[in-house]
Amino acid sequence: MTVNDLADKLGLVFLTGQEDAQKQVSGCYCGDLLSFVMSRAKSGDAWLTVMGHLNSVGVAALADLACIILTENAPLSPDALERARQNKVIILQTEKTTFECAVAIAAFLKI
Amino acid sequence: MTVKLNFKIDGNDFTRAGEASGEVKRVLKELGLPSDVIRNVSIALYEGEINMYLHANGGQIEVAVSPDAVGMVLTDSGPGIENVALAMKEGYSTADDNIRSLGFGAGMGLPNIKKYTDHMMIETEVGVGTTIRLKVYIK
Numbered sequence: 001m002t003v004n005d006l007a008d009k010l011g012l013v014f015l016t017g018q019e020d021a022q023k024q025v026s027g028c029y030c031g032d033l034l035s036f037v038m039s040r041a042k043s044g045d046a047w048l049t050v051m052g053h054l055n056s057v058g059v060a061a062l063a064d065l066a067c068i069i070l071t072e073n074a075p076l077s078p079d080a081l082e083r084a085r086q087n088k089v090i091i092l093q094t095e096k097t098t099f100e101c102a103v104a105i106a107a108f109l110k111i
Numbered sequence: 112m113t114v115k116l117n118f119k120i121d122g123n124d125f126t127r128a129g130e131a132s133g134e135v136k137r138v139l140k141e142l143g144l145p146s147d148v149i150r151n152v153s154i155a156l157y158e159g160e161i162n163m164y165l166h167a168n169g170g171q172i173e174v175a176v177s178p179d180a181v182g183m184v185l186t187d188s189g190p191g192i193e194n195v196a197l198a199m200k201e202g203y204s205t206a207d208d209n210i211r212s213l214g215f216g217a218g219m220g221l222p223n224i225k226k227y228t229d230h231m232m233i234e235t236e237v238g239v240g241t242t243i244r245l246k247v248y249i250k
Contacts, residue, residue, distance in 0.1 A: 032214055033214055033215075033217040033219070034213075034214040034215055034217075035158065035215065035217045035218075035219030035220055035223055036217055036219060038154050038157065038158065038219070038223055039154075039219055039222075039223045039226060043146075043150060051214045053213065053214075054126060054128075054129075055128060055129065055161075055213060055214060055215075056214070058128065058129030058132070058133065058157065059157070061129075061133060061136075062129065062132055062133065062136060062150075062153040062154060062157045063150065063153070063154060064146070064150055079126060087133065
């Protein structure tokens with residue numbers, strides 16, 4: 001499943017462009033402590049968090065995550081948006097809670 | 112042939128945290144290294160770079176890519192680590208609330224570096240600084 005597919009199915013809003021939205025999503029990781037995410041998230045995971053700042057973009061880029069999904073409409077800082085565009089990190093937003101979003105992703109990925 | 116990269120980390124500009132790690136990742140991709148090697152180096156280096164910002168007011172990163180391994184040396188003139196064994200334990204952190212509000216300070220930095228490298232050596236002296244030597248083998 002691609003990020004685009006996931007966005008369609010869950011009604012996610014793209015905060016960055018959709019140019020790289022054909023990236024494959026292979027799993028999901030939920031968490032707000034960046035070192036936990038670095039350590040435990042797997043390459044290709046969709047990352048669910050409320051941390052929409054510059055360092056989140058760095059983590060997603062370095063750990064090869066499929067995308068960042070900001071849950072509960074958590075805001076994205078302008079500098080993070082700029083960095084995400086530079087590093088081709090896809091960021092989406094949803095009003096769903098992290099739990100609701102993770103459950104929906106698990107159902108679509110059949111995991 | 113060995114490719115060498117050097118970065119000076121300015122500890123006063125936290126908005127640039129992760130730039131050095133990102134640049135190393137870009138170069139390793141260009142060199143065509145295996146994706147798992149690139150990911151391991153990126154994660155270890157990022158944690159080390161962040162530690163320099165959070166604890167040592169900056170420092171120096173040297174990376175040497177040889178045919179068999181990626182070597183990294185991270186040097187700072189920060190406060191040093193009082194108890195290395197404790198600092199290596201997951202969950203132990205000296206970070207303040209400000210650092211924690213940014214999503215850091217989970218006490219995972221050094222353990223993550225160890226997890227994602229094949230060789231890790233810490234030389235540290237309280238009041239003088241810390242040097243961390245890392246190696247990720249290219250299998």
